[in-house]
Structure formats: C-alpha cells, structure tokens
Amino acid sequence: MFDAMGAAGSADDINAMEIHHWYTKFMKECPSGQLCLHEFKHVLDLHGLTPEANSYVEQVFYTFDMNKDGFIDFLEFIAAINLVIRGKIDQKLKWYFKLYDADGNGCIDKKELLSIFAAIQAINGQTNMSAEEFTNMIFQKIDVNNDGELTLEEFISGVERDKSLMEMITKSFDLSNVLKVIQNGRRHSV
Numbered sequence: 001m002f003d004a005m006g007a008a009g010s011a012d013d014i015n016a017m018e019i020h021h022w023y024t025k026f027m028k029e030c031p032s033g034q035l036c037l038h039e040f041k042h043v044l045d046l047h048g049l050t051p052e053a054n055s056y057v058e059q060v061f062y063t064f065d066m067n068k069d070g071f072i073d074f075l076e077f078i079a080a081i082n083l084v085i086r087g088k089i090d091q092k093l094k095w096y097f098k099l100y101d102a103d104g105n106g107c108i109d110k111k112e113l114l115s116i117f118a119a120i121q122a123i124n125g126q127t128n129m130s131a132e133e134f135t136n137m138i139f140q141k142i143d144v145n146n147d148g149e150l151t152l153e154e155f156i157s158g159v160e161r162d163k164s165l166m167e168m169i170t171k172s173f174d175l176s177n178v179l180k181v182i183q184n185g186r187r188h189s190v
Helices: 016-029 037-043 051-064 074-086 089-100 110-124 131-142 152-161 163-172 176-183
Strands: 107-109 149-151
Touching: 016 074, 037 051, 051 074, 051 089, 051 110, 074 089, 089 110, 089 152, 089 163, 107 110, 110 131, 131 149, 131 152, 131 163, 149 152, 152 163
Parallel strands: none
Antiparallel strands: 107 149
C-alpha cells in the first residue's frame, strides 16, 4: 500500500468502506482536498493555545505533511489514520521520533524533547511529572552513550526495553483523542 512515516501497510489495513468513510469526512471538512494548518486546528477545535501547545500542534501537522507542501492531502491523512488505528509499536515509535526531532537532524536532544513534552502537557493537562523530570528520566534510561542526543536506534530499543517507559510514551503521545474528534465531526465551541 503506502509507506508513511514508517507505517507500511497492506491493502487489508484499512478496507474500502473505511476509506470511503474517511474520504467523506475529509472532504466534508476540507472540500479543497488539501488541509492547511489553519484548517487542521479548526477541525480539531484547537484555539487559544499556549505557544508551547501551538508549537506541538504545528509539529504534528508538519509530520503528517509528508511531502512538505504545507498541506495534508487525503493520502497523507489516511496514512496518518492507519498509523494511529493500526500501526505497530515500532511504526508508532518511528513516528514519535520524527515528531520529537523538531529540527530534522536525525537525533533528539533534551531541548527538543522538553519542548514537545511541555507542549503535550499544556494540551492534555498531565502533571504527574514535570517536563524536565520526564526529559531527564528518558535520557537517563535510554541515552546509552551519554552524548545528550538520542538516535532513532537508541530511542526505539530503549523504549522497547522498558515497559513502564513504553506505557508512559504511548499514553502521553496517543493521538486517538485527535482521531475521535475527526470521527465525530468538528467540535463546536460555545
């Protein structure tokens, strides 16, 4: 089928009826067939965000915009949906890595991870651990060569080795709430 962000899949992953369902929703929300960042935020009812939260939403958008044209088209959208719904954990970890690697240099440094986690906390309101504590814990557990950067290999093997870390990352960065908003149609603010 289509390899997006490490989300290779077969035609069986999302069947024709599901694709039709998603296409109808996508075209209803975005008749042009190209979702820009502003429309992405509008569809998800993301208004009045803190600068950190806004940065995270933009990073999610640009990660889904695989051809970097400033829009999410239907093919990119369905690849993202497939990843969220049916992606295997290593596919999701590759996507998370790409999301955290804000500057695209192939490594995650503490500043990038701290920024993303602070943004996620701003959106989700999770406060069991500060962004600094989370970042330090991640690097302490999986930065095996202590160089202050995580490569894709270090990130995936480190997270897969540590069940509690896997659970924390999966919960913290779960996009199923975004998917529910899309499935249920646009939320309206009062």
